């Protein structure tokens with residue numbers, strides 16, 4: 001801001017916002033637009049954008065939460081363009097304000113942006129509620145008012161938007177639930193901040209990043225050089241977990257999958273290429289990475305298997321029952337990489353916290369877990385986050401709620417373990433595993449069972465890396 005004439009960034013933001021709204025309303029002429037206006041610069045962006053739309057024929061009403069402190073330049077521009085302004089909490093205007101929201105084609109949420117603190121105050125919450133009830137599309141300016149931009153938490157009332165037009169850079173709250181769910185479709189407007197932004201605290205891989213990380217065999221490759229992944233999963237009670245984890249592992253780029261446990265017959269019946277051994281992991285032969293935990297149960301053999309795997313000197317992914325059975329000190333003492341893949345309930349147990357608190361503040365909890373266990377942590381759920389100490393947290397941009405189906409996590413752990421065995425660093429293996437798993441969930445015809453996810457992986461692998 002200090003390098004440019006005053007107001008330049010706001011004008012860039014308003015121009016981008018107006019263009020996006022024009023597209024969303026399929027034009028401006030005779031469209032009704034209502035602007036929920038707070039008293040900071042977020043309201044200023046909204047007012048200037050609305051003035052641009054009014055000049056192009058839209059009928060604009062601004063509902064002001066605090067008329068004395070509404071952005072003076074924005075309000076003047078709106079009035080010059082023929083827009084009208086109402087005061088939200090004066091009895092004379094309140095009815096008109098509610099009607100303007102109820103009858104709008106589009107409602108712009110300019111209540112608060114990155115300057116907001118806490119849930120919406122009552123007058124603002126009333127407007128947010130009215131917008132939600134209305135037929136109008138709701139477009140959030142920079143972010144849905146009431147969410148915490150930096151964390152994705154939603155501490156109280158917040159706007160529910162159909163789309164969010166954000167400026168300069170994505171904010172963590174637009175990418176992490178529960179806040180992300182309030183944002184709707186995202187649109188980033190470049191206002192020229194790029195070169196001045198600090199390193200991000202949160203990052204999301206794109207297709208090209210994932211393509212560059214995918215292991216690809218070369219002329220020199222043989223099955224051992226490609227990596228062998230050991231899978232310790234399944235039990236008499238849950239033989240299917242073994243099949244699903246092996247199914248994921250066979251599609252993760254390792255050269256061979258070694259299965260260790262009581263589910264060998266079921267595994268071989270489905271995947272005859274699997275190397276199986278009946279004894280404990282310590283006797284199973286060399287692997288380049290282990291996956292331990294899906295459907296393992298909790299008998300003595302299971303506990304012993306977890307202990308042996310954690311005692312190895314190769315990367316280990318611990319999931320499901322493995323997270324429950326693992327000796328926590330043993331995890332912390334490991335010198336090779338460890339990847340923990342809890343869902344919110346398992347994360348809560350590992351931190352002696354409440355599941356609801358983990359889901360409400362995913363970023364804080366995944367960061368705490370990575371520090372507490374000195375491990376790479378992939379926290380599953382409606383948003384998947386990957387944390388490692390000292391590195392930006394990664395948020396997985398793929399996925400769908402259809403992934404919440406039994407056994408889906410088993411496929412993810414096999415897949416991610418296979419990427420570890422193929423030589424990816426722990427954080428990359430977890431991010432790439434989540435990315436492909438999420439894409440498979442989007443591509444598979446719904447409703448799907450978890451085994452169909454494993455079957456989809458080669459197709460999404462090719463879509464990410466067409467030359468494989």
Ligand SMILES: NC(=O)C1=CN([C@@H]2O[C@H](COP(=O)(O)OP(=O)(O)OC[C@H]3O[C@@H](n4cnc5c(N)ncnc54)[C@H](OP(=O)(O)O)[C@@H]3O)[C@@H](O)[C@H]2O)[C@@H](O)CC1
Nearest residue numbers: 009010039040041042112113114115116117119120121142
């Ligand atoms: N930075 C940049 O480069 C650019 C920034 N830009 C834009 O500026 C925005 C940030 O503007 P900002 O800093 O003026 O704060 P903003 O988000 O409008 O909120 C402050 C107001 O909210 C109020 N308020 C607070 N909490 C509340 C609550 N819970 N419920 C209700 N009200 C609450 C608070 O009231 P107060 O506490 O003062 O009474 C104050 O009036 C940013 O998001 C982007 O849109 C663009 O123009 C492009 C360049």
Ligand SMILES: Nc1ncnc2c1ncn2[C@@H]1O[C@H](COP(=O)(O)OP(=O)(O)O)[C@@H](O)[C@H]1O
Nearest residue numbers: 343380381382400401403404406407408409410
């Ligand atoms: N609401 C949701 N939206 C998107 N993905 C979800 C949702 N709920 C769960 N998932 C994903 O589905 C998978 C479920 O894994 P998990 O909880 O381990 O189930 P299971 O133990 O049955 O395999 C994870 O990859 C998780 O991120």
Ligand SMILES: [K+]
Nearest residue numbers: 109112141145
């Ligand atoms: K807003």
